[in-house]
Amino acid sequence: MALRGQEHAQPAGRGNVRTLYQACTHLGCTPNFCPKNFWFECPSHGSRYDRLGIKVESLRPAPRSLDRFWSEVSADGILTVDTGKISLGPLPVALGQPGLIAPTGCLS
Numbered sequence: 001m002a003l004r005g006q007e008h009a010q011p012a013g014r015g016n017v018r019t020l021y022q023a024c025t026h027l028g029c030t031p032n033f034c035p036k037n038f039w040f041e042c043p044s045h046g047s048r049y050d051r052l053g054i055k056v057e058s059l060r061p062a063p064r065s066l067d068r069f070w071s072e073v074s075a076d077g078i079l080t081v082d083t084g085k086i087s088l089g090p091l092p093v094a095l096g097q098p099g100l101i102a103p104t105g106c107l108s
């Protein structure tokens with residue numbers, strides 16, 4: 001795996017890889033990865049994001065899902081991430097959407 005900057009304009013997450021910016025979309029704190037439920041949980045005000053960075057509407061104040069960096073996987077498996085190109089995360093979804101279950105995680 002290589003990490004280097006690129007100047008190409010392509011949608012974030014291209015190549016079936018999602019590269020998340022680990023900064024809470026509420027006030028920018030760092031959501032910690034919780035190995036109990038594989039979610040990202042913000043210790044500041046409790047926003048929670050699933051393993052794909054999706055924010056659940058009812059789980060605290062963040063206004064959207066985690067933002068994403070531009071990324072690409074080449075044919076030979078090289079991952080390129082451009083941390084200078086950020087796409088805003090999508091709007092939160094309701095708990096109970098396919099794949100989203102209530103997390104019992106690391107925050108109390």
Ligand code: FES
Pocket residue numbers: 024025026027028029042043044045046047060061062
């Ligand atoms: S900074 Fe993450 S919930 Fe407030």
